[in-house]
Amino acid sequence: MSKQKILIVDDDANIAELISLYLTRECYETRIAGDGNEALALWKDFQPDLILLDIMLPGRDGYQVCREIRQESDVPIMMLSAKGEIFDKVLGLELGADDYMIKPFDNKEMVARVKAILRRTRQKDRDKDAAGREVSLPDLVISLNNYTVLFEGKPLDMSAKETEILFLLASSPNQVFTREQILDKIWGYDYVGDSRTVDVYIKRLRQKLPAHPLWQLSTVWGVGYKFETSKV
Secondary structure, eight states, X not given: OOOOEEEEEOSXXXXXXXXXXXXXXXXXEEEEESSHHHHHHHHHHHOOSEEEEEXXXXXXXXXXXXXXXXXXXXXXXXXXXXXOOHHHHHHHHHTXXXXXXXXXXXHHHHXXXXXXXXXXXXXXXXXXXXXXXXXXXXXXXXXTTTTEEEETXXXXXXXXXXHHHHHHHHTSTTOOEEHHHHHHHHTOTTOOSOTHHHHHHHHHHHXXXXXXXXXXXXXXXXXXXXXXXXXX
């Protein structure tokens, strides 16, 4: 089996080399980019399985790089930043990042998160190759065959994670899922991130899903979320 490839984007060469050392020990192939422009060029040339992306970069910052990559690809992105404010984390997740680590971080935890993300990505790829899965509701079709969401026959702009979360909830209508259950099923049992990540994705789904009289994404206060459907 070929090595999985990780692109490390950080303008601090010492940090980048240290991250590369730890990941190389885990048998990953790495490349390093020192700024946003180099990151975008290397991403297309190297075709990584995961990108570790610092936010504070010369030229294009990490937010801009993430935004541009997300226009073309669902490659997993984990943002790295000395910014610990909730606003910065939420912004990164809303732009499409899969995880967010605050510097300074423990290298063992960083490796654990990398493994969790890549394990989940491999499972998603296996799901794509397996028999198709699809949920059909009035005016809404969610398919994991090709990761599409159709409303009244027209595609909605959904990321892979958004599609997976929506499929999970809609395939068990009116069942309540806790944030921890959603993290477990979508990111993997050993995901070590913040449960507020789920809130960010639910917010994005609500912004993208049109209102419909027969179904909606509902919050069950103090518990979690459910895809509520009317009995007709």
